[in-house]
Amino acid sequence: GDSDICVSGLNANRYKSELENMIGMFVATLPYAIKLNSCWSFDELVKHVRDKCLSILEHSHYPLQYILADFHLNQLNASFLEIVFDFITIPSDGGHLCFNGATLEQVSLEQSSKVAKFDYMLRFFHKPTLNDGSLSCCFTCSHDLFDESTVETMARRLQHLVFQLFCSKSDVSEIDQASTPIKKLSLILSDEAEEMQGIVFYRLANIFDEGILIILTCFFNLYSLLIEEYSFIP
Numbered sequence: 001g002d003s004d005i006c007v008s009g010l011n012a013n014r015y016k017s018e019l020e021n022m023i024g025m026f027v028a029t030l031p032y033a034i035k036l037n038s039c040w041s042f043d044e045l046v047k048h049v050r051d052k053c054l055s056i057l058e059h060s061h062y063p064l065q066y067i068l069a070d071f072h073l074n075q076l077n078a079s080f081l082e083i084v085f086d087f088i089t090i091p092s093d094g095g096h097l098c099f100n101g102a103t104l105e106q107v108s109l110e111q112s113s114k115v116a117k118f119d120y121m122l123r124f125f126h127k128p129t130l131n132d133g134s135l136s137c138c139f140t141c142s143h144d145l146f147d148e149s150t151v152e153t154m155a156r157r158l159q160h161l162v163f164q165l166f167c168s169k170s171d172v173s174e175i176d177q178a179s180t181p182i183k184k185l186s187l188i189l190s191d192e193a194e195e196m197q198g199i200v201f202y203r204l205a206n207i208f209d210e211g212i213l214i215i216l217t218c219f220f221n222l223y224s225l226l227i228e229e230y231s232f233i234p
Helices: 042-057 064-070 148-166 190-231
Strands: 004-011 028-035 083-089 096-099 102-105 120-126 135-141
Touching: 028 042, 028 064, 135 148
Parallel strands: 004 083, 083 120
Antiparallel strands: 004 028, 096 102, 120 135
16 A cells, blocks of 8 residues: 555665775665655654664565565565665765775766666765765666656655755745644645646636526526517417
């Protein structure tokens, strides 16, 4: 149902202390299956998701292929593997690594295009050293399934949700995170709302015109019947 959500997340999978500083690829893909309730407030939703994610991390060492086998799935038909969420914390040292006195610095490489590894991937980036506590996000989608306008609309809807929840100076009504049900959050953009209102007003105008026409027709028919009736009175 719509209340059941399952997406994939990437985990560093360094669950043992001896793995913390070891060079190598330990990243694991974890399925996050969560049942939601539209009557929850945003605060309740955050608490539920946090508790669920923490409980999942306790079993992050369990291989994905074993999880798929337990549910009689394979990687080709497990659709949740194509929807990925990733939260990346940028270290405060600016990406410097030291090896026996040698310092490595991360360098950003400009790429003309990116190859999507998944059908849909949403990544958030957080840098604790920033005083404003801001987050940035990035959509990476398969061009075979999503065109540019669709991804742009999804990004605008996400921004609209964020404004409702956190921006008190936006042009939308701020939501009380502690009490307002999440089902009250709107995904309808301002231009879409204006378009819907225009369609409604146009339809109401047509209904009004049709109503006037029907009333006038009925009145004319009634008047004609009265004229005919009185014309036959001797």
